[in-house]
Amino acid sequence: MLRPVVAGVDGSAESLAAAAWAAREALRQDRPLRLVHAWDWHPRQQEGEIANAAQRHLARRVLRQAEDRIRKDHPEVRLSDEQMEGPATAALLKAADQAELMVLGSRGLSGFTGFLVGSVALGVVAKATRPLVLVRADEQATDEHLPAGDGNGSTLTGYGDVVLAIGLDEARDEVIEFTFEAARVRHARLRVVHAWHTAGPVGLGAGEAGLMKGSWQGEEWLGFLKALLQVWENKYPDVEVLATVVDDRPTTALVRASTGASLLVVGHRLDERRVGPRTGPVTHAAIHHVGCPVAVVPHV
Incomplete structure (x- = not known):
């Protein structure tokens, strides 16, 4: 079975740009595309259960937003999604281990200043054992x-x-x-x-x-x-x-x-x-x- 191209999405403009780039790359490589969203699990107390339910709802909305954009622009992509519990860096590293390629977004700046890279993306870049691509927010x-x-x-x-x-x-x-x-x-x-x-x-x-x-x-x-x-x-x-x-x-x-x-x-x-x-x-x-x-x- 072919390893998928995996894109981490969180609802931000940069993650949507990364998902769109990942869709194009999946088509270029004739591979499936998997979207993943990571959220923190809370202890199973009343407050924790409410927070977990809210996180699941947000994750579903974030994934649906990215899926709708991809299906509109690239309906031929073989698309799936996954919600992952745990700290974002650890969850994305786990997803990257199963991927042919991991794609993450990074806020792009004008001129020659390149990327603003968040701590999660830096953590994944530093420790990922599979190739990873960073895509700026305004990438077309x-x-x-x-x-x-x-x-x-x-x-x-x-x-x-x-x-x-x-x-x-x-x-x-x-x-x-x-x-x-x-x-x-x-x-x-x-x-x-x-x-x-x-x-x-x-x-x-x-x-x-x-x-x-x-x-x-x-x-x-x-x-x-x-x-x-x-x-x-x-x-x-x-x-x-x-x-x-x-x-x-x-x-x-x-x-x-x-x-x-x-x-x-x-x-x-x-x-x-x-x-x-x-x-x-x-x-x-x-x-x-x-x-x-x-x-x-x-x-x-």
Whole structure:
């Protein structure tokens, strides 16, 4: 049985945008879509029973609102829903474990300020063992596509680039494969970006000094990147790949590379030693500074 695409909904504009994006992704992958709403369980006392009944009623209304929107725009989606009891982060993590992909909403800001990410979403991003996508509140279907000839948004044009931000020291197969699959189902170009800093004077040994020029180092990194991607290009011959190495700060490189993209993909190293909703620097930069949907793919 195919794992579903799962979207967490809470009635907010950002969660409805996430559900709509998840519906489109379910269709792209030919997978079912499951909507989940998490609510806190109260002790079984009179007040608790009343609160639980109110929570169930609210959950049903929230789910119905999202379902109505999806059935109107995408009636062909295989849709189901689920109410989950418990703290939201724990409930969503449980749902994510059973998903092919978890989708959550995040309030989008204008310009280059990216997302406002709540504590629940951060907690899920930090600990999820399955891929997760964050979608901003004002995300529209046309935002995933290239502009029409008149410059207006359209869903009839091709998709914007799928962008993979990669560190060559932590490149993982599961992250690369996820990105190639995302590009394949969209018939989109895949742009792979590695950011690095220009080296200063480098000591070569006792009594020797040398200067590694930025252009030389950039060419070396680009060669490593192309060699890394070659096996995946052979596996996905229909995916056009553009490998790019930039001498820039990761945050700036991410924002520039993702401008006009349909999806940005970053890897997230799972670390049992981390306490609380912490992420690595690249993941942190992506979810706080990028405007397009961001896929976070966990790896060990």
